[in-house]
Amino acid sequence: MSEENFGFxxxxxxxxxxxDPVTGAxxxxxxLATTFKxxxxxxxxxxxxxxxxxxxxxxxxxxxxxxxCAKYGIAFSSGSATxxxxxxxxxxxxxxxxxxxxxxxxxxxxxxxxxxxxxxTSFIDISDSELLKSTIKSNTKLIWIETPTNPTMKMVDIxxxxxxxxxxxxxxxVVVDNTFMSPYFQNPITFGADICVNSISKYINGHxxxxxxxxxxxxxxxxxxxHFIQNSVGAIPSPFDCYLxxxxxKTLAVRMRQHEKNALAVAKFLEAHPLVxxxxxxxxxxxxxxxxxxKQMKGFGAMxxxxxxxxxxxxxxxxxxxxxxxxxxxxxxxxxxxELPCVMTHAAVPPEQRAKLGITDTLIRLSVGIEETEDxxxxxxxxxxxxxxxxxxxxxxxx
Ligand SMILES: *Cc1c(COP(=O)(O)O)cnc(C)c1O
Numbered sequence: 356m357s358e359e360n361f362g363f364x365x366x367x368x369x370x371x372x373x374x375d376p377v378t379g380a381x382x383x384x385x386x387l388a389t390t391f392k393x394x395x396x397x398x399x400x401x402x403x404x405x406x407x408x409x410x411x412x413x414x415x416x417x418x419x420x421x422x423x424c425a426k427y428g429i430a431f432s433s434g435s436a437t438x439x440x441x442x443x444x445x446x447x448x449x450x451x452x453x454x455x456x457x458x459x460x461x462x463x464x465x466x467x468x469x470x471x472x473x474x475x476t477s478f479i480d481i482s483d484s485e486l487l488k489s490t491i492k493s494n495t496k497l498i499w500i501e502t503p504t505n506p507t508m509k510m511v512d513i514x515x516x517x518x519x520x521x522x523x524x525x526x527x528x529v530v531v532d533n534t535f536m537s538p539y540f541q542n543p544i545t546f547g548a549d550i551c552v553n554s555i556s557k558y559i560n561g562h563x564x565x566x567x568x569x570x571x572x573x574x575x576x577x578x579x580x581x582h583f584i585q586n587s588v589g590a591i592p593s594p595f596d597c598y599l600x601x602x603x604x605k606t607l608a609v610r611m612r613q614h615e616k617n618a619l620a621v622a623k624f625l626e627a628h629p630l631v632x633x634x635x636x637x638x639x640x641x642x643x644x645x646x647x648x649x650k651q652m653k654g655f656g657a658m659x660x661x662x663x664x665x666x667x668x669x670x671x672x673x674x675x676x677x678x679x680x681x682x683x684x685x686x687x688x689x690x691x692x693x694e695l696p697c698v699m700t701h702a703a704v705p706p707e708q709r710a711k712l713g714i715t716d717t718l719i720r721l722s723v724g725i726e727e728t729e730d731x732x733x734x735x736x737x738x739x740x741x742x743x744x745x746x747x748x749x750x751x752x753x754x
Contacts, residue, residue, distance in 0.1 A: 434554025557687030
């Protein structure tokens with residue numbers, strides 16, 4: 356039985372992780388060497404210099420590629436370095452189409468770095484297929500999708516977009532940022548995407564202690580070119596980070612199951628809560644794209660946004676009253692995190708656009724962790740009640 360036939364959790368633990376052939380150590384040794392001995396000039400074991408290739412990094416790349424149902428994986432020092440390397444596949448004069456509410460760092464790179472190198476980007480509502488078709492030009496070389504998006508959990512149909520794009524020009528590279536779902540819940544390569552990106556810093560490492568990214572692909576030419584860029588630019592992760600992230604990967608399946616179980620319980624509780632106006636979670640039947648979520652994803656993940664009743668003061672009181680949730684940016688770790696997009700992750704988005712995207716003063720993003728379900732729900736409940744008391748008091752004082 357070949358490795359590809361094994362289920363997800365088995366591949367997560369075994370692919371790229373053969374016991375050490377010399378010592379028998381069950382966990383492959385962390386390979387810190389910068390350089391590798393050659394038996395004669397130019398004769399080596401496949402490793403020459405650690406920027407170009409490192410055994411710990413290689414093992415990790417193989418594991419994640421397998422989980423994303425891809426042949427090749429190329430790891431970088433961050434999710435953002437992965438994005439930059441992919442855009443480096445292009446040249447001056449090329450055109451990119453990106454989903455409009457793309458991750459802020461991707462938006463920043465495309466609109467403030469890539470543009471200075473002559474690469475122009477159109478940010479559009481990619482789910483509008485007529486708009487997508489009319490935006491594709493003869494120099495369009497790459498489409499950047501993220502699904503679900505941040506913080507309002509909008510989704511796009513990856514397969515439908517691939518079909519539309521490839522029917523116009525088969526050479527256009529379709530990239531999907533899969534960070535919010537992780538390979539456990541969504542595999543863009545199986546829907547025809549050319550490259551799938553994950554910020555390892557989130558679910559894949561899962562312990563909020565590594566910054567790293569990876570691109571995976573089935574396309575041999577793209578793989579070769581990305582390896583060339585990885586080696587040329589040198590934005591590689593350290594072996595130690597690869598070792599830690601590899602350890603994280605082994606529990607990705609069990610973590611994601613618990614993340615989702617908690618998130619679904621939290622979403623249902625909040626949807627019925629009198630102090631909550633709206634809950635954006637793909638696993639709820641009330642989510643406008645719940646059917647697409649069921650078709651495209653193997654689960655619904657653990658990211659959600661909620662709109663609470665009140666104003667900015669209510670939001671601040673709510674966030675400061677939470678005891679289990681930590682007020683912090685980022686997501687995907689074992690611990691519950693919360694944040695206020697309008698003043699934190701999305702502060703750089705112009706106010707008009709924030710309003711258009713529904714990022715108001717009371718929109719709060721939650722990354723539901725894997726603590727006890729009941730503790731998480733009780734924490735949210737007590738904080739909502741405290742926040743509401745504060746807004747009631749203020750209201751009375753104003754009378
Ligand atoms: C965090 C994140 C990134 C960037 O990854 P870093 O590892 O922080 O550079 C890209 N896309 C999404 C969706 C993210 O959440």
